[in-house]
Amino acid sequence: MAQPRTLALDAMGGDHGPEVVVPGAALSLERHPALSFIFFGDEARIAPVLAAHPTLAARARIVHTTQVVAMDEKPSQALRRGKGSSMWLALEAVKAGEAHAAVSAGNTGALMAMAKLILRPMKGIERPAIAALWPTVTAECIVLDVGANIGATTGQLAEFALMGAAMARALFHVERPTVGLLNVGVEEIKGAEEVKEAHTLLKQADLPLAYSGFIEGDEIGQGKVDVVVVEGFAGNIALKTAEGTARQIGQYLKDAMMRTWLSRLGALLARGGFRVLKEKMDPRRVNGGTFLGLNGIAVKSHGGTDALGFASAVDLGYEMAESGLLPRLAADLETFHGRLAAEQPASGEHRA
Amino acid sequence: MAQPRTLALDAMGGDHGPEVVVPGAALSLERHPALSFIFFGDEARIAPVLAAHPTLAARARIVHTTQVVAMDEKPSQALRRGKGSSMWLALEAVKAGEAHAAVSAGNTGALMAMAKLILRPMKGIERPAIAALWPTVTAECIVLDVGANIGATTGQLAEFALMGAAMARALFHVERPTVGLLNVGVEEIKGAEEVKEAHTLLKQADLPLAYSGFIEGDEIGQGKVDVVVVEGFAGNIALKTAEGTARQIGQYLKDAMMRTWLSRLGALLARGGFRVLKEKMDPRRVNGGTFLGLNGIAVKSHGGTDALGFASAVDLGYEMAESGLLPRLAADLETFHGRLAAEQPASGEHRA
Numbered sequence: 001m002a003q004p005r006t007l008a009l010d011a012m013g014g015d016h017g018p019e020v021v022v023p024g025a026a027l028s029l030e031r032h033p034a035l036s037f038i039f040f041g042d043e044a045r046i047a048p049v050l051a052a053h054p055t056l057a058a059r060a061r062i063v064h065t066t067q068v069v070a071m072d073e074k075p076s077q078a079l080r081r082g083k084g085s086s087m088w089l090a091l092e093a094v095k096a097g098e099a100h101a102a103v104s105a106g107n108t109g110a111l112m113a114m115a116k117l118i119l120r121p122m123k124g125i126e127r128p129a130i131a132a133l134w135p136t137v138t139a140e141c142i143v144l145d146v147g148a149n150i151g152a153t154t155g156q157l158a159e160f161a162l163m164g165a166a167m168a169r170a171l172f173h174v175e176r177p178t179v180g181l182l183n184v185g186v187e188e189i190k191g192a193e194e195v196k197e198a199h200t201l202l203k204q205a206d207l208p209l210a211y212s213g214f215i216e217g218d219e220i221g222q223g224k225v226d227v228v229v230v231e232g233f234a235g236n237i238a239l240k241t242a243e244g245t246a247r248q249i250g251q252y253l254k255d256a257m258m259r260t261w262l263s264r265l266g267a268l269l270a271r272g273g274f275r276v277l278k279e280k281m282d283p284r285r286v287n288g289g290t291f292l293g294l295n296g297i298a299v300k301s302h303g304g305t306d307a308l309g310f311a312s313a314v315d316l317g318y319e320m321a322e323s324g325l326l327p328r329l330a331a332d333l334e335t336f337h338g339r340l341a342a343e344q345p346a347s348g349e350h351r352a
Numbered sequence: 353m354a355q356p357r358t359l360a361l362d363a364m365g366g367d368h369g370p371e372v373v374v375p376g377a378a379l380s381l382e383r384h385p386a387l388s389f390i391f392f393g394d395e396a397r398i399a400p401v402l403a404a405h406p407t408l409a410a411r412a413r414i415v416h417t418t419q420v421v422a423m424d425e426k427p428s429q430a431l432r433r434g435k436g437s438s439m440w441l442a443l444e445a446v447k448a449g450e451a452h453a454a455v456s457a458g459n460t461g462a463l464m465a466m467a468k469l470i471l472r473p474m475k476g477i478e479r480p481a482i483a484a485l486w487p488t489v490t491a492e493c494i495v496l497d498v499g500a501n502i503g504a505t506t507g508q509l510a511e512f513a514l515m516g517a518a519m520a521r522a523l524f525h526v527e528r529p530t531v532g533l534l535n536v537g538v539e540e541i542k543g544a545e546e547v548k549e550a551h552t553l554l555k556q557a558d559l560p561l562a563y564s565g566f567i568e569g570d571e572i573g574q575g576k577v578d579v580v581v582v583e584g585f586a587g588n589i590a591l592k593t594a595e596g597t598a599r600q601i602g603q604y605l606k607d608a609m610m611r612t613w614l615s616r617l618g619a620l621l622a623r624g625g626f627r628v629l630k631e632k633m634d635p636r637r638v639n640g641g642t643f644l645g646l647n648g649i650a651v652k653s654h655g656g657t658d659a660l661g662f663a664s665a666v667d668l669g670y671e672m673a674e675s676g677l678l679p680r681l682a683a684d685l686e687t688f689h690g691r692l693a694a695e696q697p698a699s700g701e702h703r704a
């Protein structure tokens with residue numbers, strides 16, 4: 001039987017607050033009955049919504065705070081002024097061991113800054129990453145970093161590979177996840193030295209993953225690998241571009257089906273198929289970016305999502321907590337850094 | 353009446369050579385009767401295909417060479433060994449003024465290296481860029497750089513803006529094209545200083561374009577701006593990711609329509625709509641990356657395309673040649689660099 005897991009939810013985060021967070025938690029609880037919840041936020045707003053979900057109410061408690069991080073607050077501001085906010089308290093609950101993961105639909109930059117401050121990066125990790133689930137023609141893959149930082153050194157790219165592999169192991173239940181390094185096609189192009197060096201490092205290093213080499217942007221959605229590693233600027237642009245393209249094609253499709261009465265009739269008859277397509281392309285199905293590289297699990301939901309979307313982020317928090325990936329990842333990172341340190345003098349001489 | 357324009361075609365480039373290049377040229381000639389062509393490559397292979405297109409044959413000549421740049425040749429190799437190849441000769445024809453633009457479906461890296469060597473960068477341009485046409489919900493936009501270089505300085509990003517605007521003026525017939533700078537959402541993120549500085553520069557500079565500020569990856573396809581500026585690593589990844597996502601959704605759609613006999617029937621009735629959608633999503637419709645920033649026009653077609661796709665690249669070469677954008681761009685660049693130089697001492701003091 002699944003172990004009981006407690007999630008700390010920032011009830012005030014996102015565009016809708018408790019009206020989305022509470023029903024979202026209720027949906028996820030139906031799928032994962034071992035869950036219990038702590039809602040952080042304004043009790044006067046949370047309690048009435050919670051009362052409408054008695055099963056959830058029996059497995060939840062509210063920690064009251066009126067302080068909220070605004071969606072447009074700068075991370076540095078949020079750090080200064082956000083102590084005691086619903087977001088802050090949710091992360092502190094993870095740190096204190098009261099919750100196994102925190103989920104927030106709030107301000108991404110603020111959440112990242114607070115998570116770094118409260119949960120602290122794992123030993124040897126300078127830069128946590130944000131990992132996104134990416135739907136593929138076969139299933140899903142994990143792409144990281146999708147925007148925690150801009151740029152990444154060779155070592156950081158290798159750490160992303162380890163972190164992504166740990167997450168893939170937890171979510172996809174494969175012991176040696178396949179990992180690809182996102183790159184551009186032309187071989188001799190100047191620049192991106194860190195990507196080339198990370199390629200060499202990942203090829204040679206004896207890591208708990210199956211390194212598949214370079215992959216290109218059009219191969220992400222093909223499901224070629226379990227984990228796609230890229231620095232955060234290009235990763236964020238890739239993610240947003242894919243989302244935009246999906247929306248754009250959805251619009252094309254709608255327009256095309258509305259053109260003539262015959263195509264409208266056809267679309268009506270094929271509505272079962274369109275429903276499947278819509279579900280498949282529904283961004284709420286895989287909602288949630290995970291912060292990796294911290295001593296604790298924090299999941300960021302899209303701010304504008306509804307209960308269905310928020311439930312996906314809660315599911316993700318649950319699966320991450322359930323898998324116990326952090327101790328394993330910590331051990332993998334220690335081994336990796338230990339080896340790197342042992343090799344350093346030799347490679348230093350080599351370069352001099 | 354349209355002025356006569358001559359295009360230099362690398363008949364041996366791409367996966368299929370003359371079998372695609374010659375019929376592609378014939379298709380484009382139907383649309384642009386003022387065109388004439390020089391085919392560079394193996395006469396024994398070109399002549400028989402050309403003979404099947406008498407209208408084209410009347411407006412074409414062949415310059416024979418048996419030397420060909422292989423699709424997998426490294427750019428440096430191609431430069432050493434490719435003198436006299438079909439690709440090389442096509443570019444030399446542009447330099448010599450015999451042709452108004454060169455089009456090749458050959459090896460991208462080799463074409464870029466040769467184009468730089470033969471056509472030379474325009475005055476003040478260190479780094480030419482590859483610009484791609486990107487379909488949007490409203491029409492098309494131009495995205496650059498999609499992979500000529502990795503990374504870009506503040507000044508280079510501003511040059512990309514000028515080059516993209518010149519291309520947009522030529523293709524979209526707008527006097528002050530709108531230009532956006534591709535960036536990631538979070539405001540306070542560290543890194544990408546050159547993007548932030550380019551933002552300030554473009555906002556303040558009095559350039560022949562309408563600067564729209566930052567845009568994110570999901571906004572490219574919305575047609576928010578005429579020109580999207582980004583350094584080549586992220587730009588290439590964005591382009592490939594969009595292509596991959598479109599293919600992925602096409603696959604989803606096919607699967608969804610094949611599910612039940614009802615959805616199959618519906619899809620059959622709606623086939624007119626699907627045909628429109630397919631045309632809209634057809635990558636051959638907007639095929640061709642343009643090298644910008646050189647003293648001459650060179651267009652790169654996808655290597656694996658067919659005659660229809662190659663014809664789009666020829667169309668693009670024609671429109672670029674027809675517009676006479678190079679002298680105007682040269683003047684814009686000179687003004688820009690002149691102003692920058694005039695401001696340099698002040699800004700230098702400011703920074704010191």
